[in-house]
Amino acid sequence: MDDLQQTAEQQGSFISRHRFFILVGLTIVAALIMVSVSLVIYNLSGAAELDLSRPGYKEVRDQVIDEEATFENYSAAGQINTTTINEFKDLLDDQAAAAAAVDAFGGDPLGPDSLDYGTTVSTSE
Amino acid sequence: MKSFVRVFALIVASVVVLSASSATVNAVQITPEQEQRIKTNCVSIKSSLTQLATFDTLLRVNRGQLYESIATKLMDRFNARLAFNRVNGDPFTTTTSDYRAGLTTFRADYLAYKQDLSTALAIDCAKNPTEFAQAIDAARTKRTKVNDDVKALDRLITNYQTSTNELLGRYQQAEGTGR
Numbered sequence: 001m002d003d004l005q006q007t008a009e010q011q012g013s014f015i016s017r018h019r020f021f022i023l024v025g026l027t028i029v030a031a032l033i034m035v036s037v038s039l040v041i042y043n044l045s046g047a048a049e050l051d052l053s054r055p056g057y058k059e060v061r062d063q064v065i066d067e068e069a070t071f072e073n074y075s076a077a078g079q080i081n082t083t084t085i086n087e088f089k090d091l092l093d094d095q096a097a098a099a100a101a102v103d104a105f106g107g108d109p110l111g112p113d114s115l116d117y118g119t120t121v122s123t124s125e
Numbered sequence: 126m127k128s129f130v131r132v133f134a135l136i137v138a139s140v141v142v143l144s145a146s147s148a149t150v151n152a153v154q155i156t157p158e159q160e161q162r163i164k165t166n167c168v169s170i171k172s173s174l175t176q177l178a179t180f181d182t183l184l185r186v187n188r189g190q191l192y193e194s195i196a197t198k199l200m201d202r203f204n205a206r207l208a209f210n211r212v213n214g215d216p217f218t219t220t221t222s223d224y225r226a227g228l229t230t231f232r233a234d235y236l237a238y239k240q241d242l243s244t245a246l247a248i249d250c251a252k253n254p255t256e257f258a259q260a261i262d263a264a265r266t267k268r269t270k271v272n273d274d275v276k277a278l279d280r281l282i283t284n285y286q287t288s289t290n291e292l293l294g295r296y297q298q299a300e301g302t303g304r
Contacts, residue, residue, distance in 0.1 A: 071194045095195050
């Protein structure tokens with residue numbers, strides 16, 4: 001019984017003597033866990049695929065179009081008449097033209113011809 | 126208990142057979158000449174793929190912002206104004222709803238494409254040219270799907286434009302007749 005009490009006292013004194021280092025250690029472990037979870041979410045959510053601040057995207061970073069600065073808002077409040085509909089129509093026509101200007105993800109850059117490894121790739125049925 | 130185990134085993138076997146058969150259908154076979162070309166041009170092919178991945182990311186960011194802005198800064202606001210003025214906006218809200226669904230599909234399909242492209246880039250084409258060609262083919266199919274999504278979104282914008290023109294025509298007619 002005395003031995004048990006003595007061991008408990010020793011443990012208590014160990015924790016109280018090293019509490020600062022234990023606090024630092026637990027803080028580091030907690031930080032590592034949170035960073036790991038954040039990185040998993042960053043990758044799984046697809047944010048990593050769109051993050052142009054990564055080193056490989058340096059050359060195209062300045063080609064990002066800032067829609068906040070260039071895109072004109074249409075007011076949700078106000079009357080509906082030929083003038084206001086025409087105003088909206090002009091805004092929509094401009095953006096529709098911008099969207100239709102480029103055949104996004106078109107062409108066949110992943111085709112064998114484009115990648116220079118031949119003309120015939122057969123698909124087995 | 127035995128019958129439960131048998132049913133479970135049957136389901137597992139069916140899934141395995143179906144997976145194997147679909148993998149066979151999607152398998153791409155390349156000729157020995159193509160295999161040799163992939164091995165020889167491995168570095169330049171990888172370089173082209175890396176460049177494509179970079180520019181596709183830029184395209185995705187710009188397109189995503191444009192499509193999102195069209196929805197939030199134009200469509201939603203015009204729908205709200207129609208509702209505020211008690212104008213029937215059913216064609217507009219239906220198109221906006223379809224457009225939002227299309228935007229979600231576009232995002233998901235792009236992500237799937239990018240993951241396939243990353244898988245292809247991770248393969249050593251000098252050592253595994255067939256596996257590399259198969260991964261490229263998978264990414265190619267997904268990229269076509271992304272292109273289809275873009276076209277679908279552009280069609281929905283055109284639908285919205287058509288509805289706007291029809292509404293404008295009705296108002297012009299009404300103002301012309303003095304109502």
